[in-house]
Amino acid sequence: MSTRHSRLLTLVCAAVAVAGLSGCLTTMTPPPRFLITTQDVGHLEALTPEESKILVREFADESQGSLTFWRDALKADLIDNRGYRLIEESEVTDDRGHPGLRLVLETTLSGHVVRELMVVTVIPGLCDNTIRVAEFVADREAFDTDVDAVLASFATIH
Amino acid sequence: MSTAHLPARTPAPALLRPLWRLALTVGALAALSGCASMQKEAMAPSMESSGDWEVLAADDAGGDRRGTVIHFDDDAITGALATPEGAYLAQRKKVDPAASPSDAPSGGEQGGDEKGAFEASKRLVIYTGSLGLMVPSTEKASKAFITHIEGLGGYLQSRNSDVVTVRVPADRFFAVVEHLRTQGEVQDENINANDVTKKVFDLELRLQTASEARARLLKLLESATVMADVLAIEAQVRRLTDEIELMKGELRNLGDQIAFSTLTVRFFANAPAPTPYPRRTRSRFPWINQVGIERVLNAF
Numbered sequence: 001m002s003t004r005h006s007r008l009l010t011l012v013c014a015a016v017a018v019a020g021l022s023g024c025l026t027t028m029t030p031p032p033r034f035l036i037t038t039q040d041v042g043h044l045e046a047l048t049p050e051e052s053k054i055l056v057r058e059f060a061d062e063s064q065g066s067l068t069f070w071r072d073a074l075k076a077d078l079i080d081n082r083g084y085r086l087i088e089e090s091e092v093t094d095d096r097g098h099p100g101l102r103l104v105l106e107t108t109l110s111g112h113v114v115r116e117l118m119v120v121t122v123i124p125g126l127c128d129n130t131i132r133v134a135e136f137v138a139d140r141e142a143f144d145t146d147v148d149a150v151l152a153s154f155a156t157i158h
Numbered sequence: 159m160s161t162a163h164l165p166a167r168t169p170a171p172a173l174l175r176p177l178w179r180l181a182l183t184v185g186a187l188a189a190l191s192g193c194a195s196m197q198k199e200a201m202a203p204s205m206e207s208s209g210d211w212e213v214l215a216a217d218d219a220g221g222d223r224r225g226t227v228i229h230f231d232d233d234a235i236t237g238a239l240a241t242p243e244g245a246y247l248a249q250r251k252k253v254d255p256a257a258s259p260s261d262a263p264s265g266g267e268q269g270g271d272e273k274g275a276f277e278a279s280k281r282l283v284i285y286t287g288s289l290g291l292m293v294p295s296t297e298k299a300s301k302a303f304i305t306h307i308e309g310l311g312g313y314l315q316s317r318n319s320d321v322v323t324v325r326v327p328a329d330r331f332f333a334v335v336e337h338l339r340t341q342g343e344v345q346d347e348n349i350n351a352n353d354v355t356k357k358v359f360d361l362e363l364r365l366q367t368a369s370e371a372r373a374r375l376l377k378l379l380e381s382a383t384v385m386a387d388v389l390a391i392e393a394q395v396r397r398l399t400d401e402i403e404l405m406k407g408e409l410r411n412l413g414d415q416i417a418f419s420t421l422t423v424r425f426f427a428n429a430p431a432p433t434p435y436p437r438r439t440r441s442r443f444p445w446i447n448q449v450g451i452e453r454v455l456n457a458f
Contacts, residue, residue, distance in 0.1 A: 059445035077441040
């Protein structure tokens with residue numbers, strides 16, 4: 001193969017690789033004051049200077065459970081087992097029409113009240129589903145300040 | 159036959175007549191008040207005053223310290239103001255100090271009319287008990303126990319944390335103890351039975367005697383004309399009244415303790431102490447175990 005052909009092949013492979021990688025990377029438009037520190041396939045981390053945290057992860061669901069099933073399983077563990085207090089619960093839909101569940105939970109750690117916004121989306125697949133979990137955790141005061149902006153950012157997760 | 163040779167009677171000195179009358183009155187008072195004190199060891203004040211009356215009577219009689227008007231025979235009175243009850247009592251005590259009214263001689267010498275609630279054939283017992291009970295929940299168990307007692311006609315006397323003291327109708331006492339055995343595991347049990355039959359009988363007899371003595375004194379008071387006599391009789395009436403009230407109070411207290419038994423129950427819990435948060439068990443779904451507030455805070 002000539003040098004020109006090998007270079008062309010390398011470029012094509014690189015392009016394909018980049019295209020493939022960028023298609024699997026989890027992306028999100030971060031809310032104000034948040035810095036994305038880690039961005040990977042099915043994994044994203046962001047935080048503020050005060051260390052309010054956003055963590056987005058995707059899990060494979062071979063059993064392809066429904067959103068209703070996962071909602072009940074989540075609440076059984078988080079509320080009944082771990083003792084979290086359920087503040088709010090509602091259904092959401094991402095911008096691609098995938099049904100989701102929005103939970104606002106609260107617990108006390110070392111005397112501090114900490115809240116969490118958890119958005120769980122079930123993405124159907126051919127062989128297995130993908131469960132995307134986006135979580136925002138902060139002290140009560142910081143949570144109340146940023147929760148609306150974070151919720152809007154969760155809608156941009158791809 | 160001429161009576162001129164017969165020696166003339168020497169009239170009693172005029173000065174002594176009122177003294178003899180006073181001595182008679184005082185002696186009568188002493189006798190009546192002594193009737194109310196059947197047991198010398200139980201009525202020490204009255205015994206002392208009886209002694210005083212005896213001295214007074216002896217002094218009024220001219221210094222002879224053996225009273226010549228009223229004679230005391232144990233707790234009974236013989237002589238001018240002896241009563242059938244008193245005579246019976248002396249006789250009873252001589253024969254059998256613990257004799258019950260059913261052993262009393264029939265007829266007129268019966269020891270008064272025992273009109274109290276006492277029945278010779280029925281024992282009067284005060285039941286008290288304490289129990290230690292292991293239960294799953296002390297709060298629930300103690301509340302249920304109090305409700306159960308109130309349903310039986312009993313009531314709560316005191317409650318201090320997990321120690322509950324109740325008053326139970328005496329005829330339900332043992333049923334309540336049996337009920338408790340089904341509510342938990344008995345750690346310790348202590349039941350006491352105090353037979354107060356004789357005590358109640360003695361109290362009622364003393365009360366009756368004192369009441370009758372007071373009634374006689376009040377009659378005597380109506381006919382008393384000398385101020386000293388009046389004051390003396392009134393003092394004795396007051397003393398008897400105080401004793402009567404004391405005995406009535408004691409009878410009421412005994413009656414209450416007989417009618418309602420006292421039971422103290424200490425509840426112990428055998429359930430594990432509740433933790434501030436529910437104990438976490440891992441979800442069977444791995445991804446759920448990876449989400450949550452602590453996971454996010456520890457992830458990065």
